Amino acid sequence: MGIQYEENRKIFKLDTDNTTYAIALTPEGYIGHAYYGPRLREFGGAYRLRTAEAPFTPSVNKREKSAFLDCFPAEYPTGGIGDYRESCLDVRNGQGSLGAELFYRSHRIEQGKPALEGLPASFGAAGEVETLHLFCEDPILGLRVELLYSAFPKEDVIARSAKISNAGRQPLRLEKAYSACLDMDSQDFEMITLCGSWARERHIQRRRIGYGRQRVSSLKGESSHQEHPFLALASPGATQEQGEVFAMHFVYSGNFIAQAELSQYDQVRMVMGIHGEEFSWKLNPGESFQAPEAVLCYSAEGLGKMTRSFHDFYRDHMIRSPYKYKKRSVLINNWEATYFDFDTEKLLAIAKEAKARGIEMLVMDDGWFGKRNWDDSSLGDWQVNLEKLTGGLPDLVRKVNEIGLEFGIWFEPEMVSPDSDLYRAHPDWAIQIQGREATLSRAQYVLDLSRKEVRDYAYECVASILRSAPISYVKWDMNRQLCDMGSGSLPPDRQQELFHRYVLGLYEMQERLVTEFPQLLLENCSGGGARFDPGMLYYSPQIWCSDDTDAIERLRIQEGTALIYPLSAIGAHVSDCPNHAVGRSTPFATRGHVALAGAFGYELDITKIPEEERAQIPGQIETYHKYEPLMHSGDYYRLLSWTDQKPFDCWMVAAKDGSEALVTYVQVLGAAGRRSKHIFLKGLQPDARYRLEGTQEA
Ligand code: GLA
DSSP: OOEEEETTTTEEEEEOSSEEEEEEEOTTOOEEEEEEEEOOSOOOOGGGGOTTSTTOOTTTOGGGHHHHHTTSOBSSOBSSSSOOSOOSEEEEOTTSOBOOOOEEEEEEEEESOOOOTTSOOOOOOBTTBEEEEEEEEETTTTEEEEEEEEEETTTTEEEEEEEEEEOSSSOEEEEEEEEEEEEEEOOOOEEEEEEOOTTSOOEEEEEEOOBEEEEEEEOSSSSOSSBOSEEEEEOTTOOSSSBOEEEEEEEOSSOEEEEEEEOTTSEEEEEEESOSTTOOEEEOTTOEEEOOEEEEEEESBHHHHHHHHHHHHHHHHTOOOTTSSSOOOOEEESHHHHTTOOOHHHHHHHHHHHHHTTOOEEEEOSOSBTTOSSTTSOTTOOSBOTTTSTTOHHHHHHHHHHHTOEEEEEEOTTEEOSSSHHHHHOGGGBOOOTTSOOOOBTTBEEBOTTSHHHHHHHHHHHHHHHHHSOOOEEEEOOOSOOOSOOOSSSOGGGGGGHHHHHHHHHHHHHHHHHHHOTTOEEEEOBTTBTTOSHHHHTTOSEEEOOSOOOHHHHHHHHHHHHTTSOGGGEEEEEEOSSOTTTOOOOOHHHHHHHHTTSEEEEESOTTTSOHHHHTTHHHHHHHHHHHHHHHHHSEEEEEEOGGGTOSEEEEEEEOTTSSOEEEEEEEOSOOTTOOOOOOOOOSOOTTOOOOOTTSSOO
8 A cells, every 4th residue: 555664775755646745764763854745666766865964963963953954855853952953842851951853763554544533534444545653752862753655545635643751750841732844845935824803804915935934824713704724836837737736734722833844944844733833732751742733735737626626635634524425404694684683583584585485494593592682792691581582492493393493593602701601500510711811802701611610511501401402403603712811720830731721621512412312514714714624523514604694705715715625514594684894785696506505504684685586596596406426425616716817717527427517607897898608617627518508519
């Protein structure tokens, strides 16, 4: 299979169907990055480490060890001893000094892939993936590091992570523990990232890299609206079909850094991991720290090939939900229909009309609990508001089921409102710095999920509601970012662990949820798409993409999101016009076409929209279900891009066997004096004849 070790040349060669990744060891045991690129039949290229060139390795030229370390292409560079580029691992010893140096000790190659304790990670059976464990050591610190590389041949993906263990006698402090590094020669790369804001998530950004460090990152406690844990370096002018692309994507939902650094020797170092700022981890003797996973993908055939590799990879090796390829009920969510102003009667009226038009599930959004009539109270008090839901929740669910719809519900379990019984009883459960008034955001605080009793409380609130009635779907929201990082239960020398412990706590809660309710359809959400990342995909097969539901704005947001995420993961709804976020009016049909490129639903007051729009709903749902299997399993091709300032947008999904394809074209702006346009399709079988549906045309 794909991973081989050549003992005499000390080279590890990791092959996927179209790529090779090579690691070479120096005589001293330094672990060097030798190659990543198109698949090679043989790799003898340890010379690529350039250890035969001055300044040479330390055993040849100890005098210039620092110069060696500062240009050696390292697999997992360490800080403090002379490599002045960005390090991946910073360790402080018992005396407070920073410095570590890793040497190869042994390795193991196994079929399949181990799980990462407490973290989401890709998976695959023997035959689908093979894993290299590289065991290395800093003998002075008694530090052991296990570098993991899992090669997925079919998807052309290498998943990397690192486990750091203190096998010595003194307590150590990790000040940085990234997940992956890629050292390469500069090729005038362009850096592709996904950036934005609330309601403007994941717009594609492209810029040429220059000397120094350029990064995207988050220190907000979540992957964020603003920057995304994704970084691709592409050869200049790479297109959908042409050019090389080296991509990294982080399987993590908290603080991150993704950085490219062009050094004095025109070498590029690309790193990804948990942000080192506001991170430090005490590692007592015998303890280990598991860094999250980074997904690496190389494409020699432009961005399109990279996209399709990621789509296949996430569908088959990250999303666990039984719904990943299954029919998902078309839902109607009452948020943009009613906001907080609803009751049983209103919901039932929506449900009845929804049923009449073919919709399959009603989702009750924010405002059903405590005294929550606005966004300034009651988070944490997850008891049904009987003034709104007069007969109680089981009664409402029963009535909705009787109408013929499934029922779904909204929660924001990680939060607490100052105006809540929970906060009055347990003010110390909120994340805050002692003696300082914590900063409010959306009038709420964040619960300290590093504490077990807090997680247990929040989990039970959700689970007891789910146990009380047949609820098919949960929207798990998170509507503010973290600050005032103080935990009432961590000692001073562990306070900087809080950001990561929070994320671990969140993962533990979601793991409990999907374990106790395996048939639940879970949709994650964070003020729209602020926590849209591969980590959350491990728990939920779909994530709400953005609070901007305007069909035109969505073109850019969904193009950026679909650059790496499969369409089945992208929550997309038809909403009312003028659009609540931007005030634009678009045809109902356009809204439907754009939402079809995602996990489809409605978000409007169906009892109020015009009859000619309601009349289109059954047809939209029929179309959605007809193409759902294709959209959820086919190959995605980006044909034209509104982001590139064209007046139109166009994408298609082709079945893997080439039997059918769905093409979506949106004319964003009208223009006078233009003729129609040819669209050149991709992914079709050259020797097949295709029929344009609804016509006899071939
Ligand atoms: C977030 C979500 C919305 C809605 C509101 C409710 O903003 O993204 O869809 O659920 O919260 O408060």
